Amino acid sequence: MISSQDGSETRLQAGRGYRNMLHCILTIYRKETVMGFFKGMSFPLASITVYNSAVFGFFSNTQRLISQYRYGDGRHPCGMLDLTVASMLTGLMSVGIGAPVDLVKIRLQMQTQTVLAENLQLAGNASNGTNIRLRSVDVPSPSLYRGPIHCVSSILQTEGLQGLYRGAGAMILRDVPGYTLYFIPYTIFCNLLKPDATSSPHPCSIWLAGGLAGSISWVTATPADVVKSRMQADAQLQRKYRGILHCIIHSYKTEGIRVFFCGASVNAIRGFPMSATMFLTYELSLQFFRSL
Incomplete structure (x- = not known):
């Protein structure tokens, strides 16, 4: 499940200082204009076709192998x-x-997140024995990456190489049950909506x-997605987790x-049209190639 989160949802899950989604959106717009919502999206958009093709292709071929192994016929319907x-x-x-x-994507989106910095201010001449006052202020983090390629190279x-898989454990916790609650509800709903079994x-x-399957999958995957996002954003300045x-x-x-559950409502709303389009394209493509 490649996350198509915009900058607001990623920062709400992995950032600090946002009271809610609306406050996060307004803060990003005020500080970074509308372009702040699209930071880090070029890489996922460029790779999402390959990713979805690999996922749906793997799922179809795995079903075929299971049917061949269990029933002796790769076209036998799976239970x-x-x-x-x-x-x-x-x-x-x-x-x-x-x-x-x-x-x-997350590193590019989070690199403009303000960070809590410790600002040392001298309340007088330190050599005269006066106290040093420690004050915390919000300062913008420097832009570490110029783009996706530079980000990959820097990591x-x-x-x-293991740095590119930071948070992969949390992603497994998200995607293994997430895809189960993606394909199973889809199959159940399709069977319920068919006029007859044949x-x-x-x-x-x-x-x-x-x-419906997309909304269910993304809502139930939100807790693991929050953990994944925080783990992946963590190594930006100083490791926290x-x-x-x-x-x-x-x-x-x-x-x-x-x-x-940060972003659960957005996941539910966004997951519907995104998954509906993907499944429809997938099924129509299968029908087209089978008819050749």
């Missing part, structure tokens, strides 16, 4: 257990492609089933249980 296994394997595979893309130089679903039914569990505990202690 729910078969679909669950295929969905989980698809989620696991997707992390290998999606983790670096999400990381670059490889400073953190190595007929193919109507394009409108495919569109509706895909949209030692691991997934530490990130969860620290986030809960400092911001409460609500932090894990």
Whole structure:
């Protein structure tokens, strides 16, 4: 599940100082104009076609292999257990492609997030023994990356190849159940919306089933998505989280249980048209190639 988050949702999940989504949107617009909402989107947009092709292709081929192994016929319809296994394997595979893309997007979106800096001010001449006063102020973080390619290059130089997979563990926790709750509800809704068991679903039914499945998947994946976003944004200036569990505990202690549902409503709304379009395109493409 490559996240198509705009800058506001990423910063709401991984940033600081935003009271809610509206406050986050207004802050970004005031400080960075409308372009602030599109920071870091060029890389995901350029790769999303390849990513979705790989995901849906892997899912279809996995179903075929399971059917061939279990029933001796690759065209045999998969049962729910078969679909669950295929969905989980698809989620696991997707992390290998999606983790670096999400990381670059989040680093580019977060590099203008204000950070809390410790500003030392001398209340007099230090040599005369006067006290030094420590004051915290918000200062803009420097722009570390000039673009996606420079971001990838910088991460490889400073953190190595493993740096591109920062937060991959949290992404597995998001995508393995996330894709299960993506393909299974889609199949169930398609079956419910078919006029009979032998007929193919109507394009409108495919569109509706895909949209509902997308909303369900993204809402349930939001807590893991919050953790993933924070882990990936963490290494920007100074590492804050030692691991997934530490990130969860620290986030809960400092911001409460609500932090894990930041952006859930946006995910539900955005997930519907995005997933509806993808599933409809996928099914129509399959029908076209099978008719050749």
